[in-house]
Amino acid sequence: MAIKITRTDPRYAMLGRSRNLRWDGNQAEGAAEIELCETAEQAGEALQRIVNAGMRPTIRSGGHCYEDFVVNNPGGAILDLSLLKSVSLPGDGTRYRISPGQQLGEVYLDLYKRHGVTIPGGSCYEVGAGGHISGGGYGVLSRLHGLTIDWLSAVEILTVDSKGHVALRRIDRDHEPGLFRACRGGGGGNFGVITGFLFDRLPMAPFEVVNAHLSFDWASMTEDNFTAILLTFGDYCAKRGSEPDTWGLFAALGLTHASSGRFSLSLQFCNPDGRCDDLKPLEEFLDLFQAFGPLETRTSTAGEKRFAPRSPTARQTLGRYNIDRLLWLDATIGDSGGGHSGRAAYKSSYMKQNFTRAEAKCIYKQLTRTVPGVDLRGSVMAVDSYGGAVNAKRMAEVTSVWQRSSIMKVQFQQYWDHPEEDAGRLQWMREFYTDLYSQQVDPKHAGTPYPNEYYEGCYINYPDCDMLAYAFWPQLYYGEDDLYPFLQQVKRRYDSNNIFHHKMSIRA
């Protein structure tokens, strides 16, 4: 039996709350109960009880959902999979298993120790595998190895049939291929409860990587310099970054608000063979930013926690740069973030081209704009280098991640602590986003990175309910072609009663 936590249980106060304290304000909206499941069988039994009782199940693995899709579920039940961590194999030749309750740090450790392999997943140690992989699963190694779902061979999933009966299915490209494709990036909480991700093969973990950090001083930053930095970064991603010898380079511009003092450029690098013997591509990249007077730092800046070094095996110089050479596992699960539990808001976009000068100026304007009475520290526009192996076009046909032409991926983030700051911060963020994505978007879709020659919409693992204001929100996340209708078809077939739903779930 699953462990049932009701609202009178002292653990409810802890387990019933959201990581993002923005969703924690109204206790009356909280779920009636939480079912903590350690096995797929327990999850199946609990799900059947929930369905029979007419309750709405919401699903939680690591609890990092950016939107209010889980905790506020009045009268419903949270199916909590954080204890479902089994890595035992089904005995059918499958080589690797990841369970939804495993945190990414645990996944990296387990796969590395047992097999020496890894997934090209995210860089926040505490994020749960269930939601992360359901939405695609990208991270620092994605330019080198693609998305996590590109490697997925099979999924074990609990579905609820049209009569309300729960069934455990093992699906792959030959068995329930439609549902399998939908589970490869369609997003969590749509079709059922995934209890296992199975892989026939995975990439070898790099032996070592190099981390480096540059930062730039806002106090001396001019609009021209800022624009040049963005265009240089984007130009690299669009051109040199598409060449395979650079795919081991993952760089992220952490464009914080000017009130933070500095913004950063952080990166991780290895050669395609997972070693760091040839650092010329790295030096070449770093050289591009010398003209802009970077300050060198060894620690990550606010909002950018992905490259914090731990136990460097060698601190060395590369030309004029200090870099840290680390064993890959140290670099990956070092103090790798995910621990923030204050208030937060997020938005995203995929970029197919370099920034235009007008976009760069707009970003500068917004990041240097002050709003009386609003503290904008903790605001960051994280621009990740993208593409490389992710852009294998054939994967768009067999997965549900259609964005396979982008060179950069942008995540707008804000972190703060006090509810009274909500309105001002959210308004600034919305205005920033709307302003930026009204420049090169047709009037009908203004205010969004609607798919066109510049953009590829948004990332479903960075869900943003502000987009629900637009009737075309599904096209932002799933494109204009046949993917969304396909996902709707799968939804109708495998969840005809819409048992699994949240604010941005696939509409049947």
Place this chain on the structure above:
Amino acid sequence: MQTDDRPLPGTWTRREFVRSSAGLVALQHLPHGLAAAQSSQFAYVASGPGSLHVFSLRGEVWARTQCLTSAAPACLVLSPAQRTLYVANEVDVHEGLPRGTVEAFHIDPLDGSLTLLGRQALSLSATRPRHMAVSADGKLLAVAAYSGGLYNLFPIAEDGSLGRPTSIFKQAGCGKNAETQASAHPHTLLFDSSGRHLISSDFGGDRLSVFAVEDSRLQRPMHHSTGEGSGPAACALHPAGSILYAWHDLESTVACYRYDGVSGTVGETIQRLSFPTASHHALALHPSGRMLYTTAGNGNELRAWRIDAESGMLSRSQDLLLEETTPTQIMIAPQGESIFILHGPGGSIYKVTADPATGELHSKFKVAVVSEPKSMALRTI
């Protein structure tokens, strides 16, 4: 199963209908105060294109006194004290989220006019609500979301306004008709006479469900299968509380079930009448408990069924030819002296006078025209 779709010898003809309709008074748009001052009865009609119409009733004359916009009103229900009108909006999306809405309107006791008290969103996924019921004590409003397969129970405050749902129930189920029964579709809701049970017909799941209502919450229901592919829809509970009548839309039958109000269970089928040619189904019970009305023929007949006082069984009593087909609702005045029939595409609302004691049908009048009338409520206090 009985088949009973033949014309009765006493059926009214078109000529008789026209004659009886001669009293139809040209509809007027009277000044609000003038019409209202002479009437204490008001009719509220939901119009499909998105409006609510208020009519002042004076004999056979209906005068429209107010028209309000409303998203997509599909069902109107009055509070027991008739001071508040509740409106279910049959929408898929509200404020960007998949859910319908319900609205509460205060009714001015003098002129019958409506003032919005508030609008409440249904729970997530509770889309396209089509039916509602108010508990006899006036403290709870139950809403059935047809598309979402969900029930929401709202608390009603002293002033008639609605709070947040106190209970949400998600129903799972399907029927054999893949096109129309792919999921549960709660169709009609009724509180039984004890007020402790809520009866629902699930068109998608081929069943009648009875929820116990305890502490303003819906408890897991008892189900009664109505037969594969039957599609139960409109239903009505006999005033004595022991017989439940239900249209089975997909198989075009009307079934009479025993109902136990103590345990809240639907029992044996005591009669099932077949209407092979019927295409549009509506059903209502006369408050005397002596007559049940259904649509019949091609939807162009109103049929009165005498109810046996002992067994609850139906026997055919009277047919009335209607001018138009596709009725959307049969609604009966609380005292039983009038029966109203709403016609979807044509927009006509007919009033049929009836014997308050027996439910026998008399004269028929066209009293109003409203674009796509979907639901009607009558304020008589």
